Amino acid sequence: MPERSESESRKLLGRLRDTLAEDSAGQARLDRITHIIADQMGTDVCSIYLFRDTETLELCATEGLNQDAVHQTRMRVGEGLVGRIAKTKRVVNTEDAPSAKGFRFMPETGEEIFSSFLGLPIQRLGETLGVLVVQSKDARIYSDDEVYALEVVAMVLAEMTELGAFLGEGAALSARHTQQALFRGACGQEGAAEGQVYLHEPRVVVTNPIADDPHAELRRLQDAMGTLRGSVDDMLSAATLGTDKDQLKVFEAYRMFANSRGWVRRMEEDIALGLSAEAAVEKEQSATRARMERVPDAYLRERLHDLDDLSNRLLRLLTGQGADTGAEMPDKPILVARNIGPGELLEYGKKLRGIVLEEGSVGSHAAIVARAWAIPLVINAKRILTEALNGDHILVDGDQGVVHLRPEDAVSTAFRDKIAMQMQAQERYASIRKKPAQTLSGEVIALDMNAGLMADLPSLDSSGAEGVGLFRTELQFLTRNQVPKRSELAAIYGSVMDAAGGKRVTFRTLDIGSDKVLPYMKPQDEPNPALGWRAIRVGLDKKGVMRMQLQALIRGAAGRPLTVMFPFIAQFEEFREARQHLLDELEREDKLGHKLPETVEIGAMLETPSLAYAPRQFYELADFISIGGNDLKQFFFAADRENELVRRRYDTLNVSFLTFLEHIISRCTDTKTPLSFCGEDAGRPVEAMCFAAMGLRRLSMRPASIGPVKSLLRRIDLAEAKAVIDEARVSGDQSVRPTVVNWLTGRS
Ligand code: PEP
Numbered sequence: 001m002p003e004r005s006e007s008e009s010r011k012l013l014g015r016l017r018d019t020l021a022e023d024s025a026g027q028a029r030l031d032r033i034t035h036i037i038a039d040q041m042g043t044d045v046c047s048i049y050l051f052r053d054t055e056t057l058e059l060c061a062t063e064g065l066n067q068d069a070v071h072q073t074r075m076r077v078g079e080g081l082v083g084r085i086a087k088t089k090r091v092v093n094t095e096d097a098p099s100a101k102g103f104r105f106m107p108e109t110g111e112e113i114f115s116s117f118l119g120l121p122i123q124r125l126g127e128t129l130g131v132l133v134v135q136s137k138d139a140r141i142y143s144d145d146e147v148y149a150l151e152v153v154a155m156v157l158a159e160m161t162e163l164g165a166f167l168g169e170g171a172a173l174s175a176r177h178t179q180q181a182l183f184r185g186a187c188g189q190e191g192a193a194e195g196q197v198y199l200h201e202p203r204v205v206v207t208n209p210i211a212d213d214p215h216a217e218l219r220r221l222q223d224a225m226g227t228l229r230g231s232v233d234d235m236l237s238a239a240t241l242g243t244d245k246d247q248l249k250v251f252e253a254y255r256m257f258a259n260s261r262g263w264v265r266r267m268e269e270d271i272a273l274g275l276s277a278e279a280a281v282e283k284e285q286s287a288t289r290a291r292m293e294r295v296p297d298a299y300l301r302e303r304l305h306d307l308d309d310l311s312n313r314l315l316r317l318l319t320g321q322g323a324d325t326g327a328e329m330p331d332k333p334i335l336v337a338r339n340i341g342p343g344e345l346l347e348y349g350k351k352l353r354g355i356v357l358e359e360g361s362v363g364s365h366a367a368i369v370a371r372a373w374a375i376p377l378v379i380n381a382k383r384i385l386t387e388a389l390n391g392d393h394i395l396v397d398g399d400q401g402v403v404h405l406r407p408e409d410a411v412s413t414a415f416r417d418k419i420a421m422q423m424q425a426q427e428r429y430a431s432i433r434k435k436p437a438q439t440l441s442g443e444v445i446a447l448d449m450n451a452g453l454m455a456d457l458p459s460l461d462s463s464g465a466e467g468v469g470l471f472r473t474e475l476q477f478l479t480r481n482q483v484p485k486r487s488e489l490a491a492i493y494g495s496v497m498d499a500a501g502g503k504r505v506t507f508r509t510l511d512i513g514s515d516k517v518l519p520y521m522k523p524q525d526e527p528n529p530a531l532g533w534r535a536i537r538v539g540l541d542k543k544g545v546m547r548m549q550l551q552a553l554i555r556g557a558a559g560r561p562l563t564v565m566f567p568f569i570a571q572f573e574e575f576r577e578a579r580q581h582l583l584d585e586l587e588r589e590d591k592l593g594h595k596l597p598e599t600v601e602i603g604a605m606l607e608t609p610s611l612a613y614a615p616r617q618f619y620e621l622a623d624f625i626s627i628g629g630n631d632l633k634q635f636f637f638a639a640d641r642e643n644e645l646v647r648r649r650y651d652t653l654n655v656s657f658l659t660f661l662e663h664i665i666s667r668c669t670d671t672k673t674p675l676s677f678c679g680e681d682a683g684r685p686v687e688a689m690c691f692a693a694m695g696l697r698r699l700s701m702r703p704a705s706i707g708p709v710k711s712l713l714r715r716i717d718l719a720e721a722k723a724v725i726d727e728a729r730v731s732g733d734q735s736v737r738p739t740v741v742n743w744l745t746g747r748s
């Protein structure tokens, strides 16, 4: 094959564009395209594989391979060379395909006689739509120019696929974005919602991937770059006037990219080969996104996000499709986004019915706001952005972390039944809101709620919670760009107590580190952050922040009773030291003339197994202990709470864990130390019932769980439940759950 020249490349793209203008069906167009590519590139074979569904690729057209294989040959992602390209999004260029790693022989294609193989992903904005392959009988490596030319062709094919050019009779391909799709993510906030997709950032559509006049396209690119640089300079000057240093850094990175010769040069080269300016931007953006997935370094990934954002701005300038020209907000909007900051979410307000994020995490700011508003949230819904279009029908199941896009009627019906049942249950719970969680055997279990934002406080009334058993104070720190001021915090704590109207609020001091990274704190390079410098360890090492927070709590209480607990205490000395800090601050505040709290309770969170075996004096000194089951369980089973692969392996009702809880309960009983449980498990009715049966008398949970937990407790004889649990504990079962659930089902 001769060296690729720019004019040849443009000729190839020109011929491809002609196929778009022809009035032919999708399959005929695909066939013609493979013929043109093989002809123009001088290869024996050209084949196009497209995704049939999210996991399967199908040979959709070929020049040179056996025609009977078309729409018959399929492979899964990762399978064979083609599947490997789809999975890794990387080029495979080999002179001896049958000997290449992962090669899979497909007898129906007759490809065994072709030695050299060049395949690359057909991708649009980082989303892989298929794979383009050329093959030849002679054994040779394709040149860089040939690879580059084929990348440009693949880019054009991606745009054509997106424009629906390959649909129609005989194509045996369903239109993209019309099939139903299921996404399994993770639960960010429970609840079910039905509505229509509302994309946080609407997709830009490129209708003219190929251009005739490279000079005109270069001028368009230069003009758009000029405007972009101007707007980045404006943003930068505005940020220089402000105090937000992080924002300034981001805009400085923007300016660096906007002036990057390498970036512009690559786009200019794409244009020289025949792409339009916007297609050139998109091609480079796809490459950036592919790189983003591979880069392990969080800082570099952030910078690639910056470049991606700049590319979006450039695309909008070139296509005239502004961010605000997206669809109108539908009736029941379900927000779909890659990620979203709390500020942006607050701007949308409570009109959102649900939220689905491609990234995000349970501890993310968005999750915090969504929880405060009780908006169902699914995080980590991979590929949702590439599949969802504005207005698509969507069902969000926050309980299971599942999203149904464009569901079939049967799925929608089942889902509506679920929503109706949840509503009925809510009505039932409302009727017992003011009643105590008193069991049939007479024990009263105190049910508190967990909170972290002012916005959570109204739930205190609506849920019927006795108080706030865990107020996660770090949320105030996480949603800011700098350490909040003492006066600001004191005002917030005061308002929280005001809103609680005399009900007890247990403030947990700052629990950062592990997955809760403050945006303004220098990240620690720790191999195991969950076992690292976090929570009380940071507090005791950085006393300034802890003391400031304790002062704010004392001032916020302004004479009212104050309850404080320290997180992640692993040994007695840590508690003694932290407690002493609070006592010192009380003395100091008194001297400064501030009103002291009427009473002060100082507790510890039991989140590491070591504390269960602490000296008796620890139990005597603590005014109360609260079991942080989320952390305790992860350390007990050595199973990362954030890692879905291992988290689900270990049941909270595992006999070992219950026996361990029994030990903690008995130690607290011995020393008469009030004990509560405030991990997520307290909000699961079966778990809550077992905890109560084991002897816990105070549980703290998210507000929406109080109704279901209370409803079950009120129907239970705890002595009977304990007997069932004990029977299961000695039977050799791994978990008491099957026996307990069986017993519960038998009674209802
Ligand atoms: C826990 O670990 O159970 C707990 C309540 O604290 P957090 O979830 O905030 O770590």
Ligand code: MG
Residues within 6 Å of the ligand: 567, 607, 628, 630, 631
């Ligand atoms: Mg914890």
